[in-house]
Amino acid sequence: MIVVMEKDADRQELDEVLANIRKQNIEPVAIEEEGKTIIAINGKMEIEKTKGIEKILDISKPFKLVSRERKPEGTSIKIRNLEIGNGTFLLIAGPCSLETRDQAMESAKILKSLGVKVMRASVFKPRSSPYSFQGMGIEGLRILKNIREMTGLLVETEVMDVRDVKIASEHVDILRVGARNMQNYDLLKELGKVKTPVILKRGISATIEELLLAAEYILSSGNPNVILCERGIRTFETKSYRNTLDIGAIPVLKRLTHLPVIVDPSHAAGNRELVIPLSKAAVAAGADGLLVEMHPDPDKAWSDGEQSLFPRQLSQLIDEIKPLMQHG
């Protein structure tokens, strides 16, 4: 269940509600959102409509705060001067990894010239092998901050270690949770302690419900700014592409949650030839944004080169999705 307090409810009124819930041996979770206190309760109970309560919602799904029932009107998330969700589409693009200051700056310039407003670039790299390039680390965070200051582009990067959340949130505008860490609950809780928007990628074999519950971890820890990202699931088809883009997840998610839903066609594809058709499908199916890999010189990329678009291909992608946007 969800209890939404009135905007001008005072501390005492809130405490009374919490006490009433605790009396029934259930521990409520209270978060702040748009000036209101929202209380999530796992389970079904009787709640008296005491003073200060705006409304009580009976949400039977295991996910509460992220559920569409809680916020039928949908959520648009603010990222500094930008927005995503509820009709506002956002394209995020950039190299898989931040490799050097020069590569980052060159990427940023290309993105600017194409009208892209947010640059992605990983500085902490989750690699299957311990012998692969593990990313630039903290130094990379500084470069990203510097890119924003110099170009005005917002910057986005992945965070993997709970100990990096705070510093990363001070350097970039969007934090990303990779597919491998979707159920790294300590990381999710730590991300709940900052207010930086978080892109939460679906695990390669996570069900849609598990994705929503992972998002619920972040919200119930205090950060309402979560963007969900479908990036392909693992199936028996391992030859034609890296993962199977679950296009049906977009309309399913849009019905179940009020959070924005974006698509990463690059990791699903695993090769750049599929990125444009997958992007078009995602837009037509109603995605609120795309997260696309582009590299100034893909053949020399330190990671994921085969799936990174050439700059001219990103330009083509932008041209091709534009007419679809109003129909998605």
Place this chain on the structure above:
Amino acid sequence: MIVVMEKDADRQELDEVLANIRKQNIEPVAIEEEGKTIIAINGKMEIEKTKGIEKILDISKPFKLVSRERKPEGTSIKIRNLEIGNGTFLLIAGPCSLETRDQAMESAKILKSLGVKVMRASVFKPRSSPYSFQGMGIEGLRILKNIREMTGLLVETEVMDVRDVKIASEHVDILRVGARNMQNYDLLKELGKVKTPVILKRGISATIEELLLAAEYILSSGNPNVILCERGIRTFETKSYRNTLDIGAIPVLKRLTHLPVIVDPSHAAGNRELVIPLSKAAVAAGADGLLVEMHPDPDKAWSDGEQSLFPRQLSQLIDEIKPLMQHG
């Protein structure tokens, strides 16, 4: 490898080519297509360019006749007065099962009024349980033929038993191979003996290569009129929809084969709410057509009612995919 004979090559020239191949202990497969003889050879060999040979193609893939390399320009398949493929989009819609003459006629009228040109309706039903409705059988074929005569709609139905191929091909305009029978090779060979266009649905756990090899069975048995159909694959996600629509299969197939590729969003979805967004995604990703379930009264359908569109929803679907078509 593929040997394409010239249009005016005579019997003797053909026999010489075949004899040369057999000398190397490989059995060639010869089919007729657009007035030419096409010879498929499994394996690599030296072929002398004797008289009557137009060209020799070195196709290393296990599928030969269906490969895009064999026919880079793509194929458009004629279905009586209609066409599909190579830029021509075709919408096929109708009830899951043909239930009664009245239900069929009512469906046909709705389709006509919406501008749909081909009606689907199964008369042989592959049902998981032997106790479920197994279809109207031969009587249903007669009704379908009658529908065409009375309305001008072309008609499409599934065939499951080798013994029904001939009679079915005499009654309907398109034969369908269901997902469960994609690797029923005797059925595929029998379908190679007629010229009726065949929609070949991908098995729920068939790889893309297996689908193409199944199509190769039909072509190498003599019928070049094959339309491939993606209809969702079986994955771990079993709660949100019936099968996972493999949207990436569309661009992958379009690159590998010259055959038209359509999508059945209804069976992938398993519920009607997802049919429109999946259809839009399919069109945007480049599908040549859709195969959609619509029932005059879905709540009373004898099979697959939950995934059948209401007539007004089919109308909405048509409206929503129209602006996407030129951009797919």
Place this chain on the structure above:
Amino acid sequence: MIVVMEKDADRQELDEVLANIRKQNIEPVAIEEEGKTIIAINGKMEIEKTKGIEKILDISKPFKLVSRERKPEGTSIKIRNLEIGNGTFLLIAGPCSLETRDQAMESAKILKSLGVKVMRASVFKPRSSPYSFQGMGIEGLRILKNIREMTGLLVETEVMDVRDVKIASEHVDILRVGARNMQNYDLLKELGKVKTPVILKRGISATIEELLLAAEYILSSGNPNVILCERGIRTFETKSYRNTLDIGAIPVLKRLTHLPVIVDPSHAAGNRELVIPLSKAAVAAGADGLLVEMHPDPDKAWSDGEQSLFPRQLSQLIDEIKPLMQHG
């Protein structure tokens, strides 16, 4: 529901029961088994316990005749002089394909010398590619019959085409339905018309319930002699073996059905190194038999050579599973 008639129930008593069921607009399915008539009814209804009825079972599962509830004591199937199920273990081995009369006879001699009592060998081959060896066909059936006459070995082969069921049942002792045809319902119904025991292999992406419903097709068409076969399912793990042997399917099936359950470790493995450990696991998990590929000279096999055991490995397999049998 299931109605079991008494052994000495007469025609009139049976007709009364059937009429009573039909009055409620449900079509009953009646089969003969061990001298009794068994009536399967899909759905729940009131049945009056008229004369001639031994018992009425309320089986809510979608599969009725195959359900363990219908026959808690389990079924042992007679195959000429042999038996399988209910504590009697049966090893079936032999080459993937019957290639020549000599290869078949050599295989048979090896099997005899190792104490194996049933030889497998496919004469109709379901191959992914139309250009691969398709089997010896009818001529192969004659060779198999001849093998039995000369060696006393029982013989087993796959049948794919409804038109081959009758002749195949006249030549061999066990018919096999391959994984690709598990849901080829016309084939299943045709197999219900003979009494030859049938090994029904699970489709590579069939659920356990779908396997049981496929078996229900055969039983409800009149043939109670069905042996289920787990042979690996298709998963994301495509590098280490061909299919993932679903070892858990054995205890699950044993609880749900009274039919014998065997395992084909060869097709699951796809390489011979795994066949022995998988066989041991199957026996320990309670399998009633094994279906194993052995070839006199695997490196020269026309199909599936890599997964065929060398004769000495089959001998080792037999030695290694023996001590496990009493503990399975």
Place this chain on the structure above:
Amino acid sequence: MIVVMEKDADRQELDEVLANIRKQNIEPVAIEEEGKTIIAINGKMEIEKTKGIEKILDISKPFKLVSRERKPEGTSIKIRNLEIGNGTFLLIAGPCSLETRDQAMESAKILKSLGVKVMRASVFKPRSSPYSFQGMGIEGLRILKNIREMTGLLVETEVMDVRDVKIASEHVDILRVGARNMQNYDLLKELGKVKTPVILKRGISATIEELLLAAEYILSSGNPNVILCERGIRTFETKSYRNTLDIGAIPVLKRLTHLPVIVDPSHAAGNRELVIPLSKAAVAAGADGLLVEMHPDPDKAWSDGEQSLFPRQLSQLIDEIKPLMQHG
């Protein structure tokens, strides 16, 4: 590649080898194991056999230190007074979660009475929902240590957060990485810094190669004491059990790596009825141990009650696997 230094190689000899490698622009990884220095090199290079080098192994697989080629004789891991691997079987059992001091002590007594030597019990719980019981945390670690002191049982628990690795390693004898964290690389690196044996569970959709690379992270960070654990993978079969136990992974892993391989039948099963047959299959397939959930009163368990064995069932399991052990 792998360079094994001699036991009495001195610092200067080691430095020369490392310098020679670095000259070729590759960063070597050096770890200590059984008194020797082992150097792992990713990639292929020329290495001069300078003084102090015992042997140079050309290992082409992406995993080096964990590969069977590196240590064909296999590894037996010491856990205080116990051992696992290389013929020594170890049974670990206990409740899913540590709930209270009393529940832990009661579990320990039951285990002692059954001859079990290691108790499992999670104090940090990775739960899909943020509203589920998250474990006792640090207080639970103290209880576990206390249990060991009072009963002599060794104790095992899961660790999820990098910040808990050190303290957990001071309190328990074996640390466990859960399936959700198999690719939480920062956690794996942190576990490389302690010497406590680590059970690394396979992710529900991790390939066997990915599991080995995850283990390589721990070894290459300095901890050679890794035990691999197969616990079921996610497939389309979601009704009959929780996950599909990949029994074939056992022989595949035994061939690819020298590390011990155990099986968790409880999480694969998801219900206690399957735990015994899966355990028997695992032993027969060659597993080096089992990790089984048992609860003094499963119906009252705070997590995973349905899959926890009753004490009498654990006793039965022990009886039933005993005769299989010598044949596994």
